[in-house]
Amino acid sequence: MFENLSDRLGRVFDRLTKQGALSEEDVTAAMREVRVALLEADVSLPVARSFVKSVTQKATGSAVTKSITPGQQVVKIVHDELIKVLQGEDEPEALRIDNPPAPILMVGLQGSGKTTTTAKLAKRLKDREKKRVLMASLDTQRPAAMEQLAILGQQIGVDTLPIVPGQTAVQIAQRAKQQAALGGYDVYMLDTAGRLHIDEVLMNEVQAVRDVANPRETLLVVDGLTGQDAVNVATEFDGKVGISGVVLTRMDGDGRGGAALSMRAVTGKPIRFVGLGEKMDALEGFDASRVAGRILGMGDIVALVEKAQEVLEVEQAERMMKRFQKGLFNMNDLKGQLEQMQKMGGMQSIMGMMPGMQKMAKQAEAAGMDDSAIRRQIALINSMTKKERANPAILQASRKKRIAAGAGMDVAELNRLLKMQKQMADTMKKLGKMGKGGMLKQAMRAMTGKGGGLPDLENMDPAKMAEATKMLQDPKGLGGQLGKAGLPGGLSGMFGKK
Known part of the structure; x- marks a missing residue:
């Protein structure tokens, strides 16, 4: 996730932290490189401009440039600003799934991984929240879509609504609502049909299902690798259907990650989850501070x-x-x-x-x-x-x-x-x-x-985290001590080919 952006920013900040004293010109030059890196990562131009402007203003003050560790202070400012861009002013609330049965409407374009994400989220709710979940496929357009969800349900141990041929999406939604109430389910998830592009037929169908189900959450599933197109899709769906959050899929690929950095700022909607692989447990809750740490190479302990x-x-x-x-x-x-x-x-x-x-x-x-x-x-x-x-x-x-x-x-x-x-x-x-x-x-x-x-690693000062990272890598520091303790000399000896 964010490999390319992380590499580019890492090179910029390596130079800053090694320089010692920093002038305002040094910071400004570094921020120009950051701006290019953000744009290459497919972050929207207004978001990139605003981000760089805010960081530059905070990083060129005398309190930073004349501090003992100016480079690390700049890294901390960038870290905090990344959190603000990814999260907005307030932390997103937890999914509203109280007062059962709580309906969750899953929407998105075809090919975004919506059906798989529906199953992943159902498994997460079952395993972590101990909720009894019912899944229902409303996709009457794509061949075998209903069968796909039923197979996934068997794999993860989650019930799916029995298939009744010939029913419309609205009729299936009504049946799922009734079954969830009668069957004592905590949550029922409605996997709607997608299209290759946004069209009037798609939106009319989703709006009709929304009106019937009155969902607590409407989650838009978008492919994170599509960059700004993902942000545009979110804007369109929110304007015509209304969404409460976004799930970004395929974030484990060599993606540019710009969708994640632009989504909250452009749409105002929180990123709820990110998909990081094909396995059914490869769905993580989105945490802005931890994602910011990953982008800056601080890992996610x-x-x-x-x-x-x-x-x-x-x-x-x-x-x-x-x-x-x-x-x-x-x-x-x-x-x-x-x-x-x-x-x-x-x-x-x-x-x-x-x-x-x-x-x-x-x-x-x-x-x-x-x-x-x-x-x-x-x-x-x-x-x-x-x-x-x-x-x-x-x-x-x-x-x-x-x-x-x-x-x-x-x-x-x-x-x-x-x-x-x-x-x-x-x-x-x-x-x-x-x-x-x-x-x-x-x-x-x-x-x-x-x-x-x-x-408390989550709230550790990024500057201190950077120092700890250097200590781990320093052969004279902890890394060297572990080597003396007998740690295998290099990963090639453990996992690779000589």
Whole structure:
């Protein structure tokens, strides 16, 4: 998300933070580059102009240019201004789904991912809000649209309204409303038909459904990769139907991200969610401060911890921690770690949420270190016997040859896996003894939400976050200390090809 924009802004602010003293001319020149970066990211011209003007006014004062860390002060100003652009003056309220059954109307153009997003949101409401949800497809135009929603409903464990051939969208909406009331559902979601473009027939149908359902929320689903077209679609739908929020899909692609930066400023409507992949759990609530952090390369540690807490079970994590502190880390443990990484979105997703790791994530991808490497490693472990997994030290040449052949790989890849397992076992043991209570123990407790958790990273000063990021990357700082503790020397040794 926002890769191109993040790269461009990162280069600008790297120069600013390394300069030391800053003049007003330095700030003005940097802001010209920021303006170009925003426009290339498909941010609307008025929004880009307003943003740069506001930042320049705040960043060229003597309090900034003559401060001890002027570059970091400018980064903080940009961070705060990004939040204002993304969020507006007030934080968006939670979805209005009280007083059941609460209708949610899903609208948008064909191809925006509306049906998939309907299912993702239904799953989110079921799993996180513990709501009983009914989905109904009102799409009588697109072939197999109703069947698609029914299949998705089976996959996520959410009920769908039975299909009755020949009914109009309004009749289906009326039936869904009745079924939701009689069936004791908390929420019912109406997936309306889309078109390839905005037309009178589409709007008339959506307006008729809206009048019947009287929705609490009308969410517009738009493709985030379409840039300013997404903003134009939102403006049109809001003017003719009225929307309460926006869901941006395909934000995991190499998109320019301008739709997100322009949406609130142009339409006045909040971005509620962003779609970050094809999986049914790849829908995140939109948080302006965290998105601003991602844009500026600060990562999103809060999202990383939330994902970890969803995947990890406290009792299991405690058992793992005790084993790791003793240096007990066999192939079964490694397989468990790899599978949890997959559940959390894969290596690229995890690295993208860690401060200062975005560049390394790209380097890893360019070197062929992608999620397929994790799948290959799991295949090698599955090719081992129970005895071999529990005690990899017994693996000699003949066993290695058999295991590699069973997984369809060569022995060299198995040797890299064994080296990685040994390094991780040593690292876990050393981290478990470092510092008060053990660094590993504190991290595991934070990840599982037990024992106080992390510091308030969401509200951390961006300048301090930038300092922390540099410390993590500095070989003389914490990063170097972890290296001395035995952390594998470079991701290529862990996941890649030599």
